Amino acid sequence: MEPLKHECGVAMIRLLKPLEYYKQKYGTYLYGLNKLYLLMEKQHNRGQEGAGVGCIKMHSPAGSEYVFRERALGSGAIQEIFSSINSQLANVHINEQSNEWVESYAPFIGEVYMGHLRYSTTGRSGLNYVHPFLRRNNWCSRSLMLCGNFNMTNVDEIFNSVVEKGQHPRIYSDTVIILEQLGYALDKENNRLYHEFTEKGLDGIPRALAIEDNIDLRPVLASTAPGWDGGYVICGTLGSGDMWALRDPHGIRPAFYYYDDEVVVVASERPVIQTVFNVPRRAVNELTPGSAIIVNKAGKVSVDDILGMGRNERCSFERIYFSRGSDADIYKERKALGRNLVGKILHELDYDLAHAVFSFIPNTAEVAFIGMAEGLEKHLDRYKADRIMACNAEGTLSRDMIEKIMSQKLRIEKVAIKDIKLRTFIAEGESRNDLAAHVYDVTYGIVENDVDTLVVIDDSIVRGTTLKQSIIKMLDRLHPRKIVIVSSSPQVRYPDYYGIDMSRMGEFCAFRAVVELLKEKGMENRLEEVYNRCLEQENVDDAHLENCVKAIYAPFTDDEISAKIASMLTPDDTSAEVSIVYQSLEGLHEAVPGCPGDWYFSGNYPTPGGIRLVNRAYINYYEGNVDKR
Template sequence: MSELIKHECGIAMIRLRKPLEYYKVKYGTWQYGLNKLYLLMEKQHNRGQDGAGVVGVKIDMAAGQDYIHRHRSVDANPIKDVFDNIFGEFNHAKNNFPNTYHDPAWAKNNLPFVSELYLGHLRYGTFGRNSVEYTHPVMRQNNWRSRNLVLAGNFNLTNVDELFDLLVDLGQHPKAYTDTVTILEKVGHFLDEENEMLFRRYKNEGYSNKEISPLIERNLDLRQTLERSSRDWDGGYAIGGIIGHGDSFVLRDPWGIRPAYYYADDEIVVVASERPVIQTVMNVSWKSVQEVKPGGALIVRKDGTLSEEMVRVPQERKSCSFERIYFSRGSDRDIYLERKKLGHLLAPTIMKAVDNDLENTVFSYIPNTAETAFSGMMEGIRDLLLEWKKDKIHALGENMTEEEISKIISVEPRIEKVAIKDVKMRTFITDDSSRDDLVGHVYDVTYGVVKNDKDTLVVIDDSIVRGTTLKQSILRILDRLHPKRIIIISSAPQIRYPDCYGIDMAELGKFIAFEAAITLLRETGKSHVIDETYKKCKEQQHLPKEEIVNYVKEIYRPFTDQEVSDKIAQLLKPVDCNAEVDIVYQTVDNLHKACPNDLGDWYFTGDYPTPGGNKVVNTSFINYIEGIKGRAY
């Protein structure tokens, strides 16, 4: 993607199912689990570079010994900072206690993070709140092990206001108005209730307080606790959690919006936000890595027993298609093939756009994430070209000559790498104000590959959200090559609506497709549609979310997709650009053909999987009209 769109966030969990001594003997170190956690997090650094955190939980420590350790960082390189801190203590101990350092029992009793359970998190900060206090994992501590709770997640809830009020009604006094605090306190509340229920039961059976604690730990109903906690949640989530005595879980939303995968054998259980990360770190096959089912929880008990249990009734699967188009690592087999197909399906539209004139067309892509779609696009164009060649050869009939055949066969698409990403620039583009100043220098251009004022330059990007980089940088630098025409291809459809489930696309007014539709309404004398939509949104502003309708769709209804695309091209063309500029978008139908199992398309269609989505999009439109900045949830 030519623009920096942030994703929130990535999780990693390790559960060792053998004693630490086992890993010392087999793998030569009791650090086996922590080493795997580091790799899981480093391989997912694409999911969050603003903050990182790790919690280690030791099982069956004696009373008086610390058994939960946490380190979080918002350093410039937070993963490195977290693990430098952890391994720094190890190195100190190794230097000072060389004879006992390698003994797993000694290390567990004397060093932090020598644990059987680990939970790691990677975070992108949003709206300026990038402090360590907002970095996961978050904790709720108690003197009873079975009441300690650690959480880290990739989530966004749309109904924090409702959930906050419910906590207040329970008699709580939440310390912050965020979905992180809300989820932590909600799960914590029902974890406390489950503990209280079991305590009363065993007390009535005559057990002493000291005897009751281990009974609670063995019989805690974690599935029921999660079901009661999440009953009112509206949003997308993949949440990892650890209970202080050693139970752990990963919970996924009923629509499967946010991703979560796991691998398990008799030595270890591994969870991550992306499948290929687990494949690489554990060196296992694609088939060995399972997906946590939508609405389900992967639960690992203190004794290492693993189960998948349904927590909420699964809904129609609406896994985020943006995961497939952009955010997830392209090394996943399915994602790689899907991205190729997205490009392949665009081939007929592209050939029509260039009037089948391959002689005067140069094909390229915007690095780095559009490369796979570009590969698929070129395969599609070559498939069409093959049919063209067959027809041309058949048409020769009796006039067929070696020269004519060679001329037809030699026709090939011209492929060049014209845009070169300056990868060092991305690190510094962190907010809207600095982004605007720097985007003009993010790309360099390859000179001498385009015929002046004659060639059409076709360049594919994986998506176009704001269009800022296109207008301020890419189109200007491409114009330096002096093409007659520039066609920008988006392998994703027009992004028309805000996301509210974990991607930083929250403000409606920042979408170039929305800006184009508003401009068209005003230019065609249909400004009344804007006023009427605003009125309808205001009228339902205080309705329950289940009754709210997405009226923002009416902003786009008067126009065809092509009309909106043409207006986008006009808006994005720099005033000093000499080439003609056109923009071609993927269709929603083709998106679903390419990603048939991940049908979450609300940013393109406005069809939100949860009621809270309709509330968010209407509030976002109200905020746009009223000039209110920030996300609408």
């Protein structure tokens, strides 16, 4: 009900044929550019703070540009970028030019395309932080363009290693630092080839071309990436046309690829590639964790193991919330998440389905709702069969009785409609809260006053702000006897440090609830004990790190915490009883078996950097450093 923000989405295209080929076959030189636009628009869900596009022209003559980039801010960034590019192409009358001119000079008509959609998790904003980033050079094989879906947890260490080599990064951000790291390794690879071909008697242009033709990106990545701690898909291209995408060893961030004899494609989501290139699911491959897909200047494609595959920690939140539900597996998993909640929901209803109305908010929870409804229907079918059997045994079975039993249906309704965008930024305090309570309109007449229970499913409850300020107040206007809020994901208890904009420690409703429980139970001293343990962990080596914050939650059951959350998030003037039902960790893993990464629920971070940062987040919370995560 309150949107989470994802780090970003990526899209890359490498054309493997001459540009004239696409003009003849598809009727336009814009084939690659149009495909990039579609890849980005269909991943718009992954980033609305900004976007960027890059292009490499592999056959641009000396004295003309061969690296093009366009970036913009805001939710309309994609449209703004492509409008600008189209204007540039219109100004040069692209359709009136010869193939030779287009290949050499046309802006944004090239062989390599890179697209990026940004959501910030660092609090930094502005065009300077929008990907792709550039490291320009007069040597094509030394020019580097970079974008990624990532968040590094050891930025300080990476920064120090870059500075110690004598470099001077312009901006303190993980993207710039990684760009400089890779640039340094790329320079070394260029120097190696420079000396090799000089010794073979090559000079000038022949030597430069030989370097471009023989660049090996594997040692460039292998000498750099082992020092990265985080979740990432790092995409890059050289000015000479080489291209790659590297995925972290645990597979925390997603990446998929497809290639044939015309094109190589990389994107953050599988169905996007399927749709844009009209290819079957089996043709789109998941990039193996720890591996890179690499395309060299000549167009040779390889998938190389760079870092080795670590323990599977694919992000479960990708499946619950972020990735498009049009993926076949994700659709099934989200339905399973809904089905797995049926037992808890029936318990909350005291098994009285006749006086329960079911719905969902927001639209992203619709698939989980379908699964929940199917599970409830299955329970109702068993109940009907048992009633028929019982009546038959009693000798009371008749056609009228059968019809009465079979007439029992789930009451599924569209309870809320979000049909306006209120400008709540103009108000403050209680005024703002009052406006927020009217963001949704409700459907009146579907709930029997003070009799029915209203069951509404959501995909996640993180902060609880929207729930308290808007959703519960809105549902209470229907006068149900009880409101049951159902979360298809477990309680979010810990910050994410691998690319999802989870809130600061003190903003999680689960964390706030457990702090209140500790105080109520006279266990407030545990807060200081955990703080001291976190301080002790500051200088502990990676092998002995532990998530000390787990001890905050240890004294209480999931149900106790859920009950406290419900109490805290229920507005004082609410008439209905309110309860909150969360997915269990066991239910999550049963529904999403291939993506077990659950650190935001369990606190089991896959890398040392995550553990260090969660302990630091608690220190900041305890010390009152509210501006720090």
